[in-house]
Amino acid sequence: MQPTITPFPGFSVANDATALREAMKGLGTDEDIIIDILTSRCNSQRQQIAKFFKDELGRDLIDDLKSELGGHFEDVIVALVLPPDEYLCKQLHKAMEGMGTNEDTLIEIICSKTNSEMQQLVDTYERMYERPLTEHLCSETGGNLRRLLTLISTGTRDDSKATNRNEAREKAEALYADGEGRFGTHESTFGSVLAHENFKQLQLIFEEYKDVSGNTIEQALNHELSGDYLEALLAIVEYIQSPPAYFAARLYKAMHGLGTDDTSLIRIIVSRSEIDLGDIKDEFERLYNKTLSSYIDQGETTGDYKKALLAIIK
Structure with missing residues (x-):
């Protein structure tokens, strides 16, 4: 996996914190x-800077940034400074609070997580909001x-x-029997299999399904x-088959057509920057015959917001 942000060599927390403080002092x-x-330090280094701000300067880095910045530029910079799990939990909370629910955000974050990654989000969410994530999900979604x-x-x-290839075959046959192989669909069977099996086993199940049905699992769904x-x-199927292609498609959807879904654009670029954003860039260019950087550069993002996104993508 290719991240675009890695630990900065020769990192000095005191130098960085001092430079940031000077950049926000006084007029302008x-x-x-x-x-x-902030776009060239990894998140653990940013956490050290935030701690230095608090312990040595008696200030809150995020509060200072919010007081000086605005709009989507503020959103992307604050996203970089938050710990990754806290940032995603804030995104989940925002998707469920107020009128209506943003199911797309819930699906993107939750359906792309392994069990251990999901447990980290569950623990962080309850710590931040004093409410179980599952209980909140149940109150905002249905069916x-x-x-x-x-x-x-x-x-x-x-x-x-x-x-286990034999078990994969059995599961594929069960999916076919409860879907394409009958009149009417037992919809819960699909959810049960795709939510329980590990990602490697699901890849085998999808292969076996093609052999059983003659159709891909996507066609069946x-x-x-x-x-x-x-x-x-x-989302589960696409993520399992290729995480970079899944997120490349999500980025394209966020920018294509009228208006830009800036929240999704920022979330994907920031949250994948230390994981596989380099791979996502490669997939984006392969799928859409245009680099991710050029798509952003020629799109609706402007000014320091655009500059920050491009710096993360590199």
Whole structure:
């Protein structure tokens, strides 16, 4: 996996913290220094800077940034400074608070997590909001989508990498029997299998399904299901088959057409920057014949916001 942000060599927490403080003191703000430092330090180094601000300068780095910045530029910079789990939990909370629910955000974050990654989010969410994540999900979603998200968030997925071809065949036959192989669909079977099996085993199940049915699992899902439940199951399938291609498609969707989904754009770029954003860049160019950087550069993002995104992507 290729990250675009790695630990900065020769890192000096005192030098960086002092430079950031100077960039925000007095009249005017030096946005270039803020971008240069925070987009080229890894998150653990940013946490050290935030701690230095608090312990040595008696200030809150995020509060200072919010007082000096604004708009989507502020959003991306604050996202960089937050610990990764806290940032994703804030995104989950925002998707469920107030009128309406942003199911796309819930699906993207939850359906791409392993059991151990999900447990970290569950623990962080309850610490931050004094409310169990699963209980909040249940109150904001319904039907098969609620059952699927509940299964994943309560840690039912096998977290091993063990695979068994015979069991994969049995599961593929069960999916066919409860979907394409009958009149009417037992929709819960799809959710149960895709929420319980580990990612490696699911790859085998998808291979066996093609052999059993003659159709891909995506074709079967599109034929048998609809709505947010379909989107969630497709997200699991697409992520398992290629995480970089899945997120590249999400980035394209966020920027394509009228208006930009800046929240999703920022979330994906920041949250994947230390994991596989380099691979996502490669997939984006392969899928859309245009580099991610050029797509952002020629899109609706402007000014320091655009500059910060491009600095993260490199």
